[in-house]
Amino acid sequence: MRFFFYAPQNMTSLTIATWNVNSLKVRLPQVLDYMQTQPVDVLCLQETKMTDDVFPLQALTDAGFHVSFTGQKTYNGVAIISRTPQTDIQKNLPNFEDPQQRLIAATIQGVRIICAYVVNGQALDSDKFEYKMSWLGALHAYMQSEIAAHPKLALVGDFNIAPEDRDVHNPEKWIGGNLVSPQERAALAGLIELGLTDAYRLFEQPEKSYSWWDYRQMGFRRNAGLRIDLILLTKSLADTCSSCVIDKEPRRHEQPSDHTPVLATFAL
């Protein structure tokens, strides 16, 4: 005897995840395992750290996935892996001349998915911070037109900004510094004001929830982390969001990325 569960007609479930893998070369086995064992339909990756000519396209397509990617040597690089086809693939911000490969977008099952690796910024008085702020400015302009064009949209990725003090394990130590500065938070608030919602905060969540932990000082075991990997949703997509979780399991693996996946599920 078996029990059958019927989904309502015209109702499909979609799970989108974002994961900064800190080198896809090192993490490819974990990524393949994740897609093969977890109910994830779309996996957005950041910090692939490889040029397109060495991207493991064959391994991913052999496993049955659709893939889009744009990368560079050593740093940055983004990719989208999905179970169903991707259309209207956009690589990089169209309004920002940028040698660094930090953004890729695709439409999957009627949802516009934008995978971003926001600039780290290093320190507030550095050139890199200036670059971070101008990159975020260009992202804002791009999102304005993307949101207008795509009612169902998810902007996901490593934002390198902790939205609030509760997203920082030790706010008194980090306060005002890179990743938590008022300037960066204002830029994030600007994106939110375009009509986006932080999916994680749509639901009740455990206290001290983070998506990144320092490799040093046993950061993960001490839960010395930051929540900087975000899933931002337009209203009409947020209305269909049934859960958003941080999956800490991959951070427990051997040779883990310092980030762990964040997942959101939708009833489309």
Next chain:
DNA sequence: ATGGCAAATATGATTTGA
């Protein structure tokens, strides 16, 4: 007070990350 880990790079000392 500082660095402490990991990844990549013509691989051995440096840069970057967050």
